[in-house]
Amino acid sequence: MAKRKDKRKIWASIIAAVLALAMALSAVAVFLGYLLDRDDDTVNPGGQLDLEAYREYYLGEVERLQKYIDEYGPTVPVLSELVQAYSLLIQIEKGDEEAAEETIKGYEDNLKKFSLELVELEPDKPEHRLQLLYVYEQIDEDEENIAEEIGALRELLHENPDPPSSLKLIGFMKSSKLQEEIMNEEIDRLKEHFEQLEESDELNSENRYYYAYLLGEYLEEPRAAEDQLLLIMEKEPEDSTFYSAAKNYLEQLRKEEKEDNSSEEE
Helix, strand or coil, rough: CCCCCHHHHHHHHHHHHHHHHHHHHHHHHHHHHHHHHHHHHHHHHHCCHHHHHHHHHHHHHHHHHHHHHHCCCCCCHHHHHHHHHHHHHHHHHHCCCCCCHHHHHHHHHHHHHHHHHHHHHHHHHHHHHHHHHHHHCCCCHHHHHHHHHHHHEEEHHHHHCHHHHHHHHHHHHHHCCHHHHHHHHHHHHHHHHHHHHHCCCCCCHHHHHHHHHHHHHHHCCCHHHHHHHHHHHHHCCCCHHHHHHHHHHHHHHHHHHHHHHHHHHH
């Protein structure tokens, strides 16, 4: 019998799939990365991973959700759950060296199908198009189709600016190493958007945080990012979400700066 893959690696791949899709739907994607740094015992008590139990559970979920669609028609929440379920089933099967390729291919086809249906149901929602991009990456979709979807999302975001979605798009292009020239155009466009908001005194704490993230992560201007974060902390009460987010990111930037300085001294 073929040796099973290390359970920690299997669990990490499953969590990674959840994280990627969650990022497309989350209001503040930059807060989600901590999930991948958790110990297995935190995410999965006891460190036990029963692939068959997970497989049976999500197959049951797929059956339940598809039955709902057959009876009542597709809705955004149901389609979103189907996308999550199929994404996890794919990772479960890929974690089993005895899994049949045709089974994985069938799940991938359904994952793509329901992700496209979400976009068709609400074409003006950037989170659905972002989710489709993550799905395309997961199933190794043709670069031509990925580029087409990036173009559609860019057009949508240019008509209706949405900084967190723009940041996720930039992050996707950077991690996938696709459309790098376009990625730089999006970075410049988003920076200009924030500068216009600042000039008109319309830069609230939420957008200021996104501006700081753009400066710190994609423009290599950590000091400018720190200035934006300090402004948030001056304005917001200490128990607010944005004060905490700004404080945490400020500490991260300063830690990275300290590590960089230490490396240079060595």
